[in-house]
Structure formats: C-alpha cells, structure tokens
Amino acid sequence: MTETTSTAVRTTITVDAPVALAFTVFTEDMASWWPADHHILQAPLASMVFEPRAGGRVYDVGEDGSECQWARVLVHEPPHRVVFSWDISLQWQVEEDKARTSEVEVRFIAEAPARTRVELEHRHLDRHGEGWEGMRQAVGSPEGWAVGLQSFSRRLENATTP
Amino acid sequence: MKTYCGALSALGDPTRRAIFEHLGERPLAVVDLAALVPVSRPAVSQHLKVLKGAGLVRDEQVGTRRVYSLDPDGIAVLRDYLDRFWNTALHSFKKRVEQLQEETNR
Numbered sequence: 001m002t003e004t005t006s007t008a009v010r011t012t013i014t015v016d017a018p019v020a021l022a023f024t025v026f027t028e029d030m031a032s033w034w035p036a037d038h039h040i041l042q043a044p045l046a047s048m049v050f051e052p053r054a055g056g057r058v059y060d061v062g063e064d065g066s067e068c069q070w071a072r073v074l075v076h077e078p079p080h081r082v083v084f085s086w087d088i089s090l091q092w093q094v095e096e097d098k099a100r101t102s103e104v105e106v107r108f109i110a111e112a113p114a115r116t117r118v119e120l121e122h123r124h125l126d127r128h129g130e131g132w133e134g135m136r137q138a139v140g141s142p143e144g145w146a147v148g149l150q151s152f153s154r155r156l157e158n159a160t161t162p
Numbered sequence: 163m164k165t166y167c168g169a170l171s172a173l174g175d176p177t178r179r180a181i182f183e184h185l186g187e188r189p190l191a192v193v194d195l196a197a198l199v200p201v202s203r204p205a206v207s208q209h210l211k212v213l214k215g216a217g218l219v220r221d222e223q224v225g226t227r228r229v230y231s232l233d234p235d236g237i238a239v240l241r242d243y244l245d246r247f248w249n250t251a252l253h254s255f256k257k258r259v260e261q262l263q264e265e266t267n268r
Contacts, residue, residue, distance in 0.1 A: 009241050009244045009245045009248060011245065011248045011249055011252060013252040013253065013255070013256050014256075015255070015256045015259045015260055016259075016260050016263060017259040017260055017262070017263035018263070021259060021262060021263060021266075022259050025255065025258055025259045025262060026255060026259075029258070032258050033251065033254040033255040033257070033258040033259075034251060034254070035247070035250050035251055035254060114263065118252065118255075120248055120252065122244050122248060125241065125244070
C-alpha cells in the first residue's frame with residue numbers, strides 16, 4: 001500500500017509533435033483538449049483562459065459571463081516547463097486559502113524534432129489537508145470498516161459480473 | 163465578482179453531491195439514501211454507480227443490504243481521481259496536438 005502514503009500523482013505521455021506546439025496547445029489552447037465534463041463552472045462553458053506568464057490566471061468563462069478562476073500560473077518557461085496551482089478544494093469549490101492548494105508541474109521534453117514527451121506531476125495533495133481527515137473519520141467506524149473492504153468489494157464485483 | 167464554481171465531474175451533479183455528503187456522515191443503503199434526497203431509488207442507484215466509477219464510493223454487502231460508504235482512505239480517493247482525470251486529459255491533449263501537427267504537415 002505504498003500508494004496511500006504518496007502525496008503526488010504522476011503521468012507521462014508522448015506526442016508526435018514538436019515541443020513548442022505541445023507547450024502552446026497544453027497552455028493557451030487548453031480548452032481544446034480539457035475533458036468537457038470536468039469543468040467546475042456551473043454554467044455551460046464558453047471558454048478557458050490561460051494567461052501565459054508567471055502570475056497569470058487560469059479561469060473558465062461561462063456562456064452567462066460567469067468566471068471561475070481555478071488556478072494560478074506559478075512558473076511559465078516556454079516551451080519546456082509550466083507549473084500551475086490547483087485551487088480546488090476537497091469540497092470541489094475554489095479554495096480561497098492558498099496554503100491548502102496543490103500544484104501541477106508539466107515538463108515538455110523534445111525526444112525528436114516532431115516528438116515530445118510530456119511529464120505531468122500533480123503534487124502536494126496533502127496540502128488539501130483536513131477534509132481528508134474528516135472523511136477518514138467518517139468512514140473509520142469502530143468495527144474497522146476499512147478492514148477487508150477492498151477484497152470484499154472485489155469479490156462482490158466478481159459475483160455480480162455475469 | 164461572484165463566481166459559480168460548483169463541482170468537478172462526478173460531483174458536478176447536485177444530487178450526486180448530496181449523496182456523497184450523506185455518505186460522508188455514515189454508510190447507507192440505497193433505500194436510506196432515497197429517503198434523504200428528492201429522487202427515486204433507481205436514480206440513486208445510477209448516481210452511486212457514477213460515484214463508484216469515479217473511485218469516490220465503495221459498497222459492501224451486509225446481510226441482504228448493499229451498503230455504500232466513502233472510500234476509507236481519503237488521499238487515495240483523490241489520487242485515484244486525479245490519476246484517472248490526468249490520464250483522460252493527456253490522451254485528449256495528445257489527440258489535439260497530433261491533429262494540429264498533421265494539419266501543419268499537409
């Protein structure tokens with residue numbers, strides 16, 4: 001269970017495109033690839049804005065004109081590196097307390113003129129803090145709710161699969 | 163200015179969010195949840211399926227009842243969730259970049 005102690009998520013993908021294009025699409029053209037069902041705005045999404053500089057804002061704009069800023073650009077080093085904050089709380093609201101936000105670092109490494117490796121790390125997840133403690137408490141009943149749950153639910157899944 | 167920042171994916175739906183919050187208080191069966199939220203039992207089951215798919219909720223058979231609860235390890239939930247999220251996002255990103263690159267080459 002080493003995973004449970006880690007406070008970061010890492011993922012890598014290789015794209016058949018030059019590093020500069022990969023960087024630009026990732027940042028300024030974010031709306032073109034961001035999963036459509038993963039917006040924190042309640043109104044239908046009109047656009048996503050990524051201000052391409054350190055200190056820039058990242059925000060969604062709704063069709064009704066409402067805005068939701070959910071990240072701050074911390075490092076902007078085109079075309080190799082970008083770091084932005086993840087200002088979304090465990091209640092899935094915008095986190096006003098910046099001490100309780102995690103961050104995402106993305107590195108763009110040219111493997112060939114038209115091939116780029118993209119390494120993404122979403123780290124400091126523990127900074128989101130107390131919410132998880134509360135959640136653990138909520139489910140950590142005296143009978144040891146967690147004990148054996150995983151194998152049990154796996155068995156259950158097998159049982160319900162035709 | 164007032165912002166309308168609701169939820170992300172699985173928690174985007176208000177009813178689903180309510181179900182998630184009720185489960186934060188204690189483990190519950192579908193019938194219990196249906197009494198707490200203004201939707202039908204089948205709708206509750208559907209929401210639970212989505213929450214389970216997102217790794218936010220687990221279920222356990224207790225006698226004749228299937229009881230739902232939040233994942234016992236909070237940070238693992240967030241990790242699973244973000245892992246899934248970034249995988250989906252990066253694959254979508256790859257598709258977009260490569261499509262643009264192909265257009266440039268044409």
